[in-house]
Amino acid sequence: MSKQSPEQDVDFIKALAELLNANELTELSVKREYGDDDSLEVRVVKQVNVVTTSVAAAPVAAPVLAAPSATPAAAVAVEDPAQHPGAVTSPMVGTAYLAAEPGATPFVTVGATVSEGQTVLIIEAMKTMNHIPATKSGVVKRVLVSDGTPVEFGAPLLIIE
Template sequence: MAEKKTGIDQALIRDLANILNETDLTEIEVEQDALRIRVSRAGMPMMAMPQMAYQAQPAPVAVAPVIAAEPVRNLANAVTAPMVGTVYLSPAPGSRPFIEVGSIVKEGQTLLIIEAMKTMNQIPAPRSGKVVEILTEDSRPVEYGEALVIIE
């Protein structure tokens, strides 16, 4: 029989908080079986309003973004996803990735591929520079506007 997890998956919460930061969303919610996690962050200060909603089911866990000892990312130099799809970091399974952290790229050079509606779309570098961070993983779904790579 499957063993039931006790406690909250802190790695999942950190991942959700990172998604909030990378995509400029203010809230994200994930539900799996009987567990529902909602991560939100405060936007501009607003007048506080008491919440009067009560639920018969267990209340979702609201967690502020986790502050870790990670360097602050400068997303001003990020290459973002121009479409929703699945990202691939190499031209074929098992082959060498298009780029790695530290790679020097030229404007127009293919950084990665996003598959959308069974079409492989090469995503070119918008400018020349050095790849300082890759913010996605191979074969992972991406959203429109999601930061994928940082080029400085």
């Protein structure tokens, strides 16, 4: 085969980006072999902003909005739980489960006291159940994911204070 031109490579990469968006993918890797010592390897990644909501978020947000002395920094802390110092974040992409099996008691609930290293939930990735430990001891203030929801790497899962 003949060597591809840079314009053809750019068109190929654009087509991969369109394929990524059209199929709601977050990452795509392709290696094209053109012949002896001639290939193109492309990895297209789309950053995904995970937006989570929880029942506990509404009562927390109302006082901040109603309080006349609230500072902008305090409002940002409520809006972005990933920046909270007690946030437990996802170490991988997968599906979060709050209990060991369907119908079982959840590992933790809001108000529960946890010890550092205690399992707070499970993330299933590639048919493997990965126990996620508490990063510190304290009280669970918010659970930011629902049972069976997909999570991205670095997504906040819960808040421990």
